[in-house]
Amino acid sequence: MRPLNVFVAPTGNAFMGDIAAWIVEAGALLGRRSTLHDQGDRPTDAEAINLVVAPHELYLLGGFTDRQIDAAARLSVPVCTEQPGTPWFEVSRLFCAASRTVLDINLHGAEALRKQGFDAHHLRLGGVPSMDRRVVGATPTTELLFLGGRTERRSRRLAELAPHLWNRNVDLRLFSFGRPVLDGVGGLVFGSDKYDLLADSLVLLNLHRDDTIPGYFEWARMIEAMANGCCVLTEPSTGYEPLEAGLHFVETADPADVIASLLDDPLGTAAIGDRAARAVLEQFPLTATLGPQLERIDQLPVARPKRRLFAPNYGGRALRAQQIPVLPAFTPMAALRHRTYRALMAETVLQRQIEGARCQLRHGSADHVERVESASYRELDSPQVSVVVTLYDYGHLVTETLDSIAASTEVTFEIIVVDDHSNDDGRAVVAGWIGEHSGVAALLLGSEINRGLPAARNLGFEASRAPKVMVMDADNLVYPTALRRLADALDADCQAAFAYSVLEEFGTDTGVRSAMAWHVPWLCEANYIDAQAMLRRDAWQRHGGYRDDELVFGWEDWELWLRFAAAGEHGVHVSQMLGRYRTQEVSMLSTSNLVGDHMLRHLRELYPALAWPGGS
Amino acid sequence: MTESTGRAAEIEERLDALQRESQARRAELRAIAAELPEATSRRALVRSMVHSVAAAPNKPAVVKRIVVKLLRAPADLVRRFRKS
Numbered sequence: 124m125r126p127l128n129v130f131v132a133p134t135g136n137a138f139m140g141d142i143a144a145w146i147v148e149a150g151a152l153l154g155r156r157s158t159l160h161d162q163g164d165r166p167t168d169a170e171a172i173n174l175v176v177a178p179h180e181l182y183l184l185g186g187f188t189d190r191q192i193d194a195a196a197r198l199s200v201p202v203c204t205e206q207p208g209t210p211w212f213e214v215s216r217l218f219c220a221a222s223r224t225v226l227d228i229n230l231h232g233a234e235a236l237r238k239q240g241f242d243a244h245h246l247r248l249g250g251v252p253s254m255d256r257r258v259v260g261a262t263p264t265t266e267l268l269f270l271g272g273r274t275e276r277r278s279r280r281l282a283e284l285a286p287h288l289w290n291r292n293v294d295l296r297l298f299s300f301g302r303p304v305l306d307g308v309g310g311l312v313f314g315s316d317k318y319d320l321l322a323d324s325l326v327l328l329n330l331h332r333d334d335t336i337p338g339y340f341e342w343a344r345m346i347e348a349m350a351n352g353c354c355v356l357t358e359p360s361t362g363y364e365p366l367e368a369g370l371h372f373v374e375t376a377d378p379a380d381v382i383a384s385l386l387d388d389p390l391g392t393a394a395i396g397d398r399a400a401r402a403v404l405e406q407f408p409l410t411a412t413l414g415p416q417l418e419r420i421d422q423l424p425v426a427r428p429k430r431r432l433f434a435p436n437y438g439g440r441a442l443r444a445q446q447i448p449v450l451p452a453f454t455p456m457a458a459l460r461h462r463t464y465r466a467l468m469a470e471t472v473l474q475r476q477i478e479g480a481r482c483q484l485r486h487g488s489a490d491h492v493e494r495v496e497s498a499s500y501r502e503l504d505s506p507q508v509s510v511v512v513t514l515y516d517y518g519h520l521v522t523e524t525l526d527s528i529a530a531s532t533e534v535t536f537e538i539i540v541v542d543d544h545s546n547d548d549g550r551a552v553v554a555g556w557i558g559e560h561s562g563v564a565a566l567l568l569g570s571e572i573n574r575g576l577p578a579a580r581n582l583g584f585e586a587s588r589a590p591k592v593m594v595m596d597a598d599n600l601v602y603p604t605a606l607r608r609l610a611d612a613l614d615a616d617c618q619a620a621f622a623y624s625v626l627e628e629f630g631t632d633t634g635v636r637s638a639m640a641w642h643v644p645w646l647c648e649a650n651y652i653d654a655q656a657m658l659r660r661d662a663w664q665r666h667g668g669y670r671d672d673e674l675v676f677g678w679e680d681w682e683l684w685l686r687f688a689a690a691g692e693h694g695v696h697v698s699q700m701l702g703r704y705r706t707q708e709v710s711m712l713s714t715s716n717l718v719g720d721h722m723l724r725h726l727r728e729l730y731p732a733l734a735w736p737g738g739s
Numbered sequence: 740m741t742e743s744t745g746r747a748a749e750i751e752e753r754l755d756a757l758q759r760e761s762q763a764r765r766a767e768l769r770a771i772a773a774e775l776p777e778a779t780s781r782r783a784l785v786r787s788m789v790h791s792v793a794a795a796p797n798k799p800a801v802v803k804r805i806v807v808k809l810l811r812a813p814a815d816l817v818r819r820f821r822k823s
Contacts, residue, residue, distance in 0.1 A: 449804045451795040455787035459771065459778050466767050473761045480754040484747060737796075 135180030511583030
């Protein structure tokens with residue numbers, strides 16, 4: 124029996140590290156001397172069985188030469204982990220050509236590789252003892268957990284579930300496929316931390332990444348959930364045999380239909396989880412499928428003979444498989460765009476000055492603000508949360524927003540609406556709403572000039588009386604639990620400058636936003652945190668509020684998050700859908716996009732020490 | 740003339756100046772709009788694309804990708820022809 128070496132990239136996706144660790148554990152249980160190589164070394168021992176988990180990551184991230192890769196690949200058996208149809212599957216496939224045989228944890232992946240002429244075999248994953256972190260008699264804290272890469276489809280499906288989940292204890296942990304997923308980054312956990320999370324969750328929701336239904340049963344995620352007694356709720360899937368739908372997991376085309384019944388019957392749901400745990404740990408453990416594969420590989424000659432004089436250009440082929448565009452990003456008519464933007468901004472400033480002069484003629488002051496307040500506003504001394512709603516031409520939507528805030532539970536709050544000199548009847552609508560809701564502490568600040576969004580928000584902050592301030596636009600909504608849960612998150616993390624939750628997008632498009640946890644390198648790539656967040660008032664004050672600068676127009680919230688990051692502060696993510704973001708055709712961001720490249724350069728100049736893509 | 744009417748006149752005067760400036764700015768925006776057909780012509784877009792390549796920070800990588808693409812073009816054509 125040959126010893127088993129399992130190789131995995133130290134800087135690759137942490138999922139792969141988990142899979143490699145399971146294989147090593149199962150190999151040891153089978154009586155083989157098994158070693159995990161996760162420090163960046165490559166296979167060199169011709170006498171051992173060398174399994175390389177996710178070979179594309181080990182070889183591409185390891186900085187090896189083509190000759191070294193070729194030699195290592197001939198001595199080893201790749202364990203492919205990627206789904207067919209993805210660019211990563213194609214990249215992974217490149218590193219299989221030099222090996223005698225290939226293993227794939229995905230049934231469809233093994234089939235696809237066989238069709239391409241590889242001697243590919245399916246390595247069905249199963250449980251290993253170290254996965255099991257269940258505590259006898261413990262009640263799960265999290266009712267529903269979602270772990271997965273963010274795709275458009277998953278975003279849409281999650282958004283559909285928001286009305287069923289806002290009052291539940293859920294934990295939605297999404298990540299971007301664009302970069303390796305590392306342990307501890309952006310709320311993502313692996314190894315024993317992940318098993319603890321799963322053991323403390325009643326249901327794991329599995330949504331397929333694309334519209335292929337039935338989709339691939341993601342064994343790696345399912346097995347570790349099942350081993351921890353977590354009931355898997357999945358969309359219709361293929362390739363889950365020998366597990367049985369209905370017995371070991373719940374399969375449905377519409378998760379919204381069954382979520383309530385599963386969560387309202389924790390004992391029945393836990394019973395499904397227990398059956399699944401027994402199945403993957405006792406009936407179908409990893410040793411049952413790994414053993415025969417290792418025995419088969421034992422019979423193969425040690426290394427595949429070298430047939431080529433020169434090693435292939437692995438790096439070049441991998442680049443081609445990733446389909447990087449030939450030309451750089453096309454940014455046409457830069458001079459014209461900049462000229463247009465400057466003229467538009469200058470005209471906006473002029474209009475504000477004209478309004479200021481007219482306001483001075485009428486009221487004797489250039490920044491006169493009209494106040495309307497409810498009796499409750501006067502009576503409430505120290506609210507826990509101030510909600511600042513900026514209003515500009517959303518008279519037809521603002522009552523829905525105010526109603527949603529007024530429905531908040533378990534929190535004392537005040538609403539401050541800043542009307543930024545709307546052209547419609549928004550101010551009168553809000554004044555009427557305040558008159559009809561005397562029991563709600565509400566203040567309307569009607570500006571006689573259009574100040575622009577950042578200045579309007581700053582005006583609302585100045586008027587706020589609570590230590591925590593929720594920022595909202597007049598067309599967005601909150602679920603009743605939002606204020607309490609965001610305030611709790613700030614209380615739990617006293618270092619956090621602000622808290623934000625996942626938002627359900629509704630309107631012209633559906634999906635989720637603000638879906639990922641705080642991580643500065645991600646923030647430097649793009650703004651993935653919406654302005655709808657709860658800020659500590661003192662953090663806003665300490666940093667001088669939202670920047671009113673034409674070079675961050677439309678990006679004021681991003682600029683503020685970056686300013687926090689540059690000062691070493693952070694935001695805390697509440698991984699639940701607690702708010703609703705209305706998607707519409709027209710946005711002020713269209714103007715910003717005229718000079719997006721220029722504005723990005725400006726942000727980099729403002730905060731050069733941050734982890735910008737490609738260095739500062 | 741009282742102090743308040745004097746102040747009002749001063750503001751009115753400023754208002755007039757601002758409105759004149761605003762009119763000039765709008766004229767500039769109209770001029771930009773008039774330039775659009777020429778600025779968005781195919782020739783201008785190609786010129787802009789060439790400028791983008793020339794100004795790319797990773798110019799050698801872009802040039803390498805273009806050269807490789809051109810060198811592989813005959814083989815790609817043959818492959819496509821065989822497939823069809």
